[in-house]
Amino acid sequence: MSGPIFHMLAGAPAPVAPYSHAVEVDGWVLVTGQLPTDPDDDTIPLPDGIEAQTHKTMDNLRRVLAGLGLGFEHVLQARVFLTHFERDYAAMNAVYASYFPADRRPARTCIGVTGLARGGLVEIDFVARRP
Template identity: 70%
Template sequence: MPEFHMIPGGPRPVAPFSHAVEADGWVMLTGQMPTDPNAPDAPLPQGIEAQTARVMDNLELVLKGVGLDLSHVVQCRCYLTAFERDYAAFNETYASYFPADRRPARTTIGVTALAVGALVEIDCLARRPGA
């Protein structure tokens, strides 16, 4: 049976979802927004680099809440509202979170809008060791 995880102290959901759902050792993380878990009503960080860093930090927070970290991530889907403008800067910040020889599979998609007016959203799939 799937396990539905809500992480204490995790980012406040912007829609009806669980932070993560786990089944058979696979952990699917809901797309994270660049909101601050400690100040969810604060304005979003300015610029794609700051928003990407906040999203990645939020993913790390959710992963930690289920006993994992970014080294367990096998795939990411990334959504950008200003793809052509932000793609290169997004890649620089995103890449800084993974060793060059351990980057997950990834798809990056340009979209017309994201919740809370975000420039970026990322969801991911992780795998428990030994599962």
């Protein structure tokens, strides 16, 4: 087993707390939960609504994966956190599903929470594996 690599990636969203964008060990990549922040200007307000926030969150995850030379096809597991679970679950699922082929969707857990950083409606993290 090799030692972990702690990745801070140019072009990825600025961390909202003290963490790495991803930690990698032996081909396993743990991608920190991303919020719908603007990766190019952290001062821009979050998008309105769960659909826009889910798209922005997935786009931020794509940036992190791309910075590691990976893509959504390498994602094996996801966790989704929603602040308004009953209200936003179906709409978030519709957006989330559009990022993965129907026959290659990661294992997933979706959790209702009382709050997220920056007042986000959604946060998503991934576990990926290098080929």
